[in-house]
Amino acid sequence: MLHKINAPSLTQKLYRADQVRTHEQTAAKELGLEMYSLMQRAGKAVFEECLNLIPNVDNYLIVVGVGNNAGDGYVAALQAKLAGKNVTLCAIEPDREVQGDVARARHDWEANGGHVKPFTLDHLKKTDIVIDALLGTGIKGTIRSEFAIVIDAINAASIPVLSIDVPSGLDADTGESLGRCIEADVTVTFIGVKMGLTTGAGKQSCGKLIYNDLGVGKTFTKHARSDANALDLAHFNGLPPRRINSHKGSYGRLLCIGGNLGMSGAIRLTAEAALRTGTGLVKVFCHEESKTQVCSGRPELMVICEGLEEALEWATCIAIGPGLGRNEWSNAVFDKVMEYCQKHPKSVVIDADALNLKAVNTSFVALPNCVLTPHTGEASRLLNVSIDEVEANRFNYARQCAERYDAVCVLKGAGTIVDNQKTSWVCRHGNPGMATAGMGDVLTGVISSLMSQGIDKDIACQFGVSIHAKAGDMVAEKYGQRGMLASDLFENLRILVNK
Secondary structure (H helix, E strand, O other): OOOOOOOOOOOOEEEOHHHHHHHHHHHHHHOOOOHHHHHHHHHHHHHHHHHHHOOOOOEEEEEEOOOHHHHHHHHHHHHHHHOOOEEEEEEOOOOOOOOHHHHHHHHHHHHOOOOOEEOOHHHHHOOOEEEEEOOOOOOOOOOOHHHHHHHHHHHHOOOOEEEEOOOOOEOOOOOOEOOOOOOOOEEEEEOOEEHHHOOHHHHHHHOEEEEEOOOOHHHHHHHOOOOEEEEOHHHOOOOOOOOOOOOHHHHOEEEEEOOOOOOHHHHHHHHHHHHHHOOOEEEEEOOHHHHHHHHOOOOOOEEEOOOHHHHHHHOOEEEEOOOOOOOHHHHHHHHHHHHHHHHOOOEEEEOHHHHHHHHHOOOOOOOOOEEEOOOHHHHHHHHOOOHHHHHHOHHHHHHHHHHHOOOEEEEOOOOOEEEOOOOEEEEOOOOHHHOOOOHHHHHHHHHHHHHHOOOOHHHHHHHHHHHHHHHHHHHHHHHOOOOOOHHHHHHHHHHHHOO
């Protein structure tokens, strides 16, 4: 019987910028609101978040462009001025005529004694906080030099920055920097969370991401369709309770394949992570020179160096790749495993060097019930594109990888993406301390452990990515990010799978 984790409806879906622009107007009209009312709500929300960020400062600098993002900036400036703050508002093109609600917001600012000044570096010397309202979600292509100069100056100033809706210079759909990009401490995004704010460089540029639906979120979601979701551990009810009369065979038989000569640590991490995630029986097939190192200190692991076909028949799930290497031994092992799995379909997680071998194996046939877990470099090889191309549009290439290999793709990195060819999920958890050797090997162990226990591969990937990243956050909260080891996650993985 398959045991599935219950995943309630996600609290936040992710949207493209054009979807937000289109359907926010529909939602406002349905609720009898002017778009200017939403602009006023946005500006007020921005000022309130500034007070939360650094409450006891008086000097505000707001930098604006000419689009709707600027209108939010004018409203935020007025809110700060009415609250008694010393407010300087600078426009990149102060004499340029603005239109519509932006003109209305600027008029209100000036009618209350506000001035619009050209930007100079001196303004940064006299401020405690910067509100970034330069460029919004509509920007495409490389940004103009006059904006780049201001963005560089703000980034170099070491002053807290709050960005409105999206850090200026960031593509809101892909998370790609368009030549220059504000590195915000906080980003307040409105109506719907934009996809590019949640992964890769976008996650870095946003700082802390705060969502505000401006009171129209429920109506907006009735009209806007989303193919991507924010992924949070809170979205899961957890694993089902174990039956009293169960035994070790009730919770899966996982075969971990890898650990070439001199690379025993990777497969050991995978196998031990699987044990800590609840698999009843874990067997490792490795190079004969790695057997002692894999066995050492973890007697619960079964370790073999021959009898691969019998081990494949024994397993309910296979994890292949960590420490596999790329030599004659690894090629022979990889070919035998792929040939077996094509004739005898089983749950398979393919990682690390198995992905590199797969990328150059022209005879490879897609496997049913298969999960791929590439980092950016491995994804670039699987798809024959550059690393920069993958990082510039992580959603697109996660989908391409899933479709090309007819699998679930787990594209690792800041804001790990799970894509099953129809829907994407982006992990909210995780921290830079997890950028260390072996973290991917542990993730492979977690996901393959859940699959070996009979959990559907989509849910196993979503839940596995979530508890892996959350375990890293728990370590960072207790000890800090620097110096984190992949094996530090084991204790917290055990805690999380028992919640």
